[in-house]
Structure formats: C-alpha cells, structure tokens
Amino acid sequence: MSSRADPIIVVGGGLGGAAMALALGRAGRRVRLLESAAEFGVIGYGIQLGPNVFPMFDRLGVREAVRRVCDVPTTVRMRDAFSGDNVTEVPTGRESFTARFKHPYIIVHRVDLHMTLLDACRKIPSISLEANTSVTGFVDHGDHVAVHTEDGHAIEGAAVIGADGLGSRVRAALFDEGRPRLNGYVAHRTIVPMETVTADVSRDDVVLWAGPGFHIVHYPLRHDTMFNIVAVFQTSTYSEKGEVDKYRAELIHTYRNAHPGMKQLLEMMDLERRWAISDRDPIRHWSKGRVTLLGDAAHPTLQSYAQGACMAIEDAVCLGELIELSGGDFVQAFQRYEAERCVRTARVQLESRLLWDVYHAEGLARDALWQVLSERNESDVYQCLAWLYDGVALPKSV
Numbered sequence: 210m211s212s213r214a215d216p217i218i219v220v221g222g223g224l225g226g227a228a229m230a231l232a233l234g235r236a237g238r239r240v241r242l243l244e245s246a247a248e249f250g251v252i253g254y255g256i257q258l259g260p261n262v263f264p265m266f267d268r269l270g271v272r273e274a275v276r277r278v279c280d281v282p283t284t285v286r287m288r289d290a291f292s293g294d295n296v297t298e299v300p301t302g303r304e305s306f307t308a309r310f311k312h313p314y315i316i317v318h319r320v321d322l323h324m325t326l327l328d329a330c331r332k333i334p335s336i337s338l339e340a341n342t343s344v345t346g347f348v349d350h351g352d353h354v355a356v357h358t359e360d361g362h363a364i365e366g367a368a369v370i371g372a373d374g375l376g377s378r379v380r381a382a383l384f385d386e387g388r389p390r391l392n393g394y395v396a397h398r399t400i401v402p403m404e405t406v407t408a409d410v411s412r413d414d415v416v417l418w419a420g421p422g423f424h425i426v427h428y429p430l431r432h433d434t435m436f437n438i439v440a441v442f443q444t445s446t447y448s449e450k451g452e453v454d455k456y457r458a459e460l461i462h463t464y465r466n467a468h469p470g471m472k473q474l475l476e477m478m479d480l481e482r483r484w485a486i487s488d489r490d491p492i493r494h495w496s497k498g499r500v501t502l503l504g505d506a507a508h509p510t511l512q513s514y515a516q517g518a519c520m521a522i523e524d525a526v527c528l529g530e531l532i533e534l535s536g537g538d539f540v541q542a543f544q545r546y547e548a549e550r551c552v553r554t555a556r557v558q559l560e561s562r563l564l565w566d567v568y569h570a571e572g573l574a575r576d577a578l579w580q581v582l583s584e585r586n587e588s589d590v591y592q593c594l595a596w597l598y599d600g601v602a603l604p605k606s607v
C-alpha cells in the first residue's frame with residue numbers, strides 16, 4: 210500500500226513534467242522526475258504563452274522569475290503572405306488587452322522558461338531530477354506502481370504521470386491506438402542574433418504571414434537581442450528525412466511567390482532539422498488506475514493557438530490541486546482531473562485544426578476568410594479569445 214512518503218513518478222522533464230514536479234513538490238510530495246535526455250532543458254526555440262498561464266505561474270510561485278526572462282509583443286499580427294497587408298491583429302501590448310485579460314501575453318526563449326521551472330524544482334529537496342533515464346513501461350500493482358527503464362531498473366512509486374510528450378511511451382502502454390496523425394506539414398525553426406536580421410520585417414511583435422499551404426511566424430526574444438523564425442509548409446516529403454540542399458530547394462519552390470520580406474527571412478533559416486507537424490484526435494479518458502498523462506502525451510495539438518505548453522502547465526497545476534484535495538487517492542484524483550480538463554483541451558485541439566485551415570486557405574475561401582477577419586474590431590477579437598485567455602478556475606473539491 211503506497212503512503213504519502215512514496216514518490217510520485219513523473220515521466221518526461223519537458224515544460225509539462227517540470228511544472229508537474231514543481232506543483233507536487235510545493236505541496237510537500239516526493240517526486241522523481243525522469244528524463245530520457247542526457248540533460249534537462251537544453252534545447253529550445255521561442256514560445257508564446259497566453260495570459261491564461263499566469264494564474265498557473267502564481268500557483269507555482271514563478272510569476273516574477275518568468276517576467277524577468279520574457280517580453281510582451283506589441284501585437285500578434287496576421288499578414289497576407291503575398292501582399293503583406295495586415296489581415297487581423299491582437300493588440301497584446303495595449304492596455305485594453307491587459308485590462309480585459311488581467312495578465313500579459315508573452316514571448317520567451319523556451320530554455321529560459323524551462324530553466325525557471327527547473328531552478329524552482331531544485332530548491333525543493335523532495336524533488337529528484339533524474340536525467341539519462343528513459344522509461345520503457347510500467348506495471349500498476351493496484352496499491353503502487355513500478356516503472357521500468359531502458360537500463361533495466363525498476364523504480365517504485367505511488368503513481369505515474371506520463372508527461373513524455375507526443376511520442377509518449379506511457380500513453381502507448383495505456384492505449385493501443387497507433388502513432389500521432391501527421392498533417393502533411395513540416396516546420397523549420399531558427400534563432401539568430403537580432404543584429405544579424407537583415408530582413409525588412411517588424412521586430413517588436415509576433416507576425417504570422419499566412420499563405421496557401423505555408424506560413425512563417427517570427428518574433429523577438431531575450432529582450433530584443435535574438436530573433437525567432439519558424440517556417441511551416443505542406444510538402445509530400447513530410448515524413449522523410451532529407452538533406453539541407455533538398456530542404457532549401459523545397460523552401461525556394463514553396464515560397465516562390467511570397468512577399469519579399471518572407472523570402473529574406475528564409476535566407477536566414479537554419480535548415481539542418483525539420484519537424485513533421487502532427488496531433489491526435491481528442492480523447493475523454495487518459496488515465497487508468499494509478500497512471501495518467503498530461504500535456505502533449507494526453508492531448509497533442511497543432512500550434513495554431515500557440516497553446517500546447519500552456520495546456521501542459523494548466524494540466525500540471527490542476528492535477529496537483531486534485532491530488533492534494535483527494536488526500537492522495539490517485540485513482541479518484543486522476544478521474545476527476547481528466548473530467549476537468551478534457552473539454553478545454555479537446556477544444557484547443559479541434560479549434561487549432563480549424564484555425565490551421567484558415568491560415569492556409571486558398572482561392573476564394575481565402576478572400577472570404579480575410580474579409581471576415583478584417584471586419585472584426587478589438588472587442589470582437591477579445592470575445593473570440595475569451596474562452597481560452599480567461600483561463601480556468603482551479604478545482605476546490607474532488
């Protein structure tokens with residue numbers, strides 16, 4: 210029979226896993242955070258976070274630390290990929306935005322956010338951060354769990370939380386459902402020093418240039434010293450690993466008619482690596498017994514709303530609250546947690562697919578959508594985002 214002294218095993222030390230460990234550690238729980246990579250938090254690009262994540266940072270005690278490393282963009286703007294015209298914008302830097310949503314919209318280097326969460330974890334002695342520990346499976350013994358690692362060890366604990374991302378091994382052991390859904394798009398990501406940016410583009414807001422079957426997102430990082438660029442496009446080679454020259458030829462062809470500002474951005478791209486874009490259909494249940502999932506392991510989404518990490522952090526705080534409210538009854542806490550979270554996260558997954566189609570629309574559909582978007586005033590824009598940016602109430606009882 211597990212006791213309060215038994216560790217909770219969190220598999221995966223990404224943003225979701227780190228937030229989960231911190232939530233549990235702050236409540237006095239023992240946590241073993243197992244990460245397969247050799248080091249925690251070493252890679253990353255830019256990330257945008259909506260105002261809904263700030264009440265979660267408050268619960269985790271990291272609001273001020275995050276504020277020190279982040280920036281607030283003037284706007285989040287959508288531009289036409291050919292003409293460069295503004296289609297719509299969210300005035301994130303305006304007072305009306307913070308008056309409406311109470312918290313800021315931020316852009317931050319993923320590594321800085323990750324380190325902020327990990328540094329907070331390191332200050333709590335009951336949290337053990339264990340890199341180089343790749344989980345292969347688990348056994349739920351009913352009154353405790355055992356996790357198995359690639360190097361042949363078994364780690365026992367009170368419960369398992371799978372925060373191991375899109376390709377989750379914990380999820381694969383829970384459900385027989387195949388791989389995530391590839392949507393035929395790929396992403397190339399680059400960060401360059403701001404002084405090397407030669408492209409004639411804005412440097413103080415988040416810009417999404419939307420074209421049929423392709424887009425580019427860019428924004429500044431680290432207090433305007435760096436510049437983050439993501440180029441995303443549809444290609445028949447989405448599942449293949451290629452070489453830089455082949456990737457470059459594809460980009461040149463795909464963006465051949467794009468606005469000159471976009472082409473200048475592409476010249477700055479590092480094309481060593483590409484990511485195939487994928488998500489999954491939403492599911493209502495992602496827990497069994499003493500095992501549950503969070504973040505991308507539970508509800509991977511397309512990036513259209515820039516909310517995947519926000520959802521993982523919301524999950525972590527909600528689950529932490531429920532484990533305490535249930536007095537450590539993990540089965541009950543996990544059931545209540547998925548019930549609390551599944552509609553909101555499903556909505557992010559499903560609306561992200563719709564928004565993805567809007568960004569990449571073609572022909573007359575594109576003209577009509579641009580007209581709809583450009584007719585919205587500030588208050589319409591805020592209303593559309595309210596369900597997401599107003600955030601969630603944390604559970605008060607199980």
Ligand SMILES: Cc1cc2nc3c(=O)[nH]c(=O)nc-3n(C[C@H](O)[C@H](O)[C@H](O)COP(=O)(O)OP(=O)(O)OC[C@H]3O[C@@H](n4cnc5c(N)ncnc54)[C@H](O)[C@@H]3O)c2cc1C
Pocket residue numbers: 220221222223224225226243244245246255256257258342343344345372373374375376377378396398439484503504505506512514515516517518519520521
């Ligand atoms: C191009 C792009 C842009 C994005 N932009 C944004 C954005 O602006 N805003 C936003 O909120 N979200 C964004 N996202 C989504 C966001 O990155 C993810 O939703 C978020 O990182 C999910 O966090 P996670 O902790 O659930 O998973 P992950 O970040 O994937 O972390 C999983 C961790 O588990 C580890 N792991 C995996 N398998 C094992 C194992 N077997 N054993 C032990 N450890 C394991 C991995 O090494 C990793 O550290 C973007 C995604 C992409 C692809």
